[in-house]
Amino acid sequence: MSSATNGTDPAVRVSRLGYVQFTTPDVERLVHYYTKALDFELVDQGPEGAFLTTGFDHHSVVLTQGDARARSAVGYEVWGALSDAERRLRDAGYDVERRSDISPGTPDVLILTEPATGVPLHLYESQDPSGVAGYTPLRPTKLGHVAAFTSELASLQKFYEELLGFQWSDTIGDFFVFLRCNADHHAANFMASHKYDGMHHIAYEMRDPAHLITMIDHLAKEGYRLHWGPGRHGPGHNLFTYHKDPDGNTIELFTQLDVMHDENKGYWEPRPWHESYPLYPKTWEVDLATVNIWGPINQEMMDH
Structure with a gap:
């Protein structure tokens, strides 16, 4: 049963899935796959990782160095102010952390842990624009x-x-x-x-x-x-x-x-x-x- 159906008011309203992080032993190999096979655009690359996009948002995929792990973090855009989301999550009894150093393109992020899996969830109001524009025949939407x-x-x-x-x-x-x-x-x-x-x-x-x-x-x-x-x-x-x-x-x-x-x-x-x-x-x-x-x-x- 959905939250809308049972009448509860959620602490946060996620508006869309923004990005997913992969930890990989070979960042360059996955960058090559995303740019050459899937036609993503590489927006930024540095010590924090490689950031790739399908379009307007700064990144849809984050690649970081380490032992192979898919879905090592997930980013969700939320409706409303992040400060309100932080207050409501804390009121609901969840430990959250507000950070400004997660990645380029998302300077204000609220982090909480997904239960059962331990995966960090990154909540944010919006991403900086990628600067990528225009149509390509291959790239996913x-x-x-x-x-x-x-x-x-x-x-x-x-x-x-x-x-x-x-x-x-x-x-x-x-x-x-x-x-x-x-x-x-x-x-x-x-x-x-x-x-x-x-x-x-x-x-x-x-x-x-x-x-x-x-x-x-x-x-x-x-x-x-x-x-x-x-x-x-x-x-x-x-x-x-x-x-x-x-x-x-x-x-x-x-x-x-x-x-x-x-x-x-x-x-x-x-x-x-x-x-x-x-x-x-x-x-x-x-x-x-x-x-x-x-x-x-x-x-x-x-x-x-």
Whole structure:
């Protein structure tokens, strides 16, 4: 159940997913992947790390030196003043830290720890502009969502809904939950697991199917092969492809994700491939059509 539904007022209202950090033993290798394979722009690089963007924001991806770890920090933009968010979080009993030295482009950041995973969450009002402008044929339009494993799914969902203002979008069975912070079907999703931890996958949005195909052709020329897709998921109904980056992280490229333009009506914008009209958030059966409406599955992606 979402926070909007149960009537609680969250301490913070996240407006969108801003950036994700990766710790890597080879920063230059991942910079090459993001700039040459995915056509990101390298905005800044120094002792703090490498900062890459898909567009207006200073950075969408942060790469820092160290032992390989995906999703080593996540940045969320919030509605309203950061001072108000800090007060409300402290009033809710959470330890937070206000810092001005996290990275170029985000001079004022509120840090709290994600329960169960220990991942630092960076909350901020806005990023400095990247200076990157103009259209490119390849580059993804934005960072779309990040999926992670957790051993405490219920408490983590409650944290995101009641503290950060996320809304429930869908659940697969009793183990995979999708949460949104704006009209997009999901910005964060979590899979219950006592076997795995860390990131499940990260996803970048493409404009449309033609844009997705163009990028897949480019990835093939750069030596990156798909390990799942193209296909269409049930929850979110996005077209998807998955491949691995040089560190072995799973990267999704997607398009046609469900959107909810009117929270008061509570259903997804109708699409021809929906199972019902109107289509509301729901709990999906665990079956092949849920994972991929078109057919083939990748067991690795569903193993939890």
